[in-house]
Amino acid sequence: MSREELAPRVKDLIVRRLKLEIDPASIDDGAPLFGEGLGLDSIDALELVLGLEQEFKIKVEDEEVGVKAFASVNALCDFIEQKKTA
Amino acid sequence: MTTAAFPHAYPFRFVDTVAQRPDAAFQGGRVRVRVTGNARASMGEGWQSPLLLAEAIAQAALLLEAGDAAAARRGYLAGIQEMTLERAPRAGETLEIAVRLHASFGPVFRFDGEVHGEDGILARGSVLVRKGEAEVVEP
Numbered sequence: 001m002s003r004e005e006l007a008p009r010v011k012d013l014i015v016r017r018l019k020l021e022i023d024p025a026s027i028d029d030g031a032p033l034f035g036e037g038l039g040l041d042s043i044d045a046l047e048l049v050l051g052l053e054q055e056f057k058i059k060v061e062d063e064e065v066g067v068k069a070f071a072s073v074n075a076l077c078d079f080i081e082q083k084k085t086a
Numbered sequence: 087m088t089t090a091a092f093p094h095a096y097p098f099r100f101v102d103t104v105a106q107r108p109d110a111a112f113q114g115g116r117v118r119v120r121v122t123g124n125a126r127a128s129m130g131e132g133w134q135s136p137l138l139l140a141e142a143i144a145q146a147a148l149l150l151e152a153g154d155a156a157a158a159r160r161g162y163l164a165g166i167q168e169m170t171l172e173r174a175p176r177a178g179e180t181l182e183i184a185v186r187l188h189a190s191f192g193p194v195f196r197f198d199g200e201v202h203g204e205d206g207i208l209a210r211g212s213v214l215v216r217k218g219e220a221e222v223v224e225p
Binding site: 046060063 | 164165189191192193194195216
């Protein structure tokens, strides 16, 4: 799957799992997901962990890994690509 | 373990005794709580709210996960997912609350729980709890 295909899937996952009332396409690939940017919190992080497991068959081993992976859509795409090729 | 050490105090304490400690993967934990014939239960308040059954699952999960009442008190119910209620508890009934860990990430845990009454299941659902941020206010 190319990055052009993966990024929209990731944005759709974020919006759907977290029930955000925004257009997935409006999420900036490089903007922070937590704090500023989308303003997600730790509760949302757990939902994203579950979403990645269910929809991409990817496990987030621990919080340290997750914090890096959830930095932005770009970081999440990097994480998924890395996991899929490992 | 004394009941005085459990999370919260009457009438907002929904754990009386630990019936079964969970295994290492946090499957199969159970607690029991008696619904007393006090005004809240018998007058259609308190226990009649499905929100309190979610709180009961959260208290059970936090106590069993922490293994220690002081640590359990530092956690709190942070969200409710997929909660269904069959019926409200009755005064005088002993409830058994079964919990298992669904997932966790950092300080946030998702537990699946079931509340059983004397004639079957009362409620089931998933709760999100967060550990470690709430200040402990000693009485």
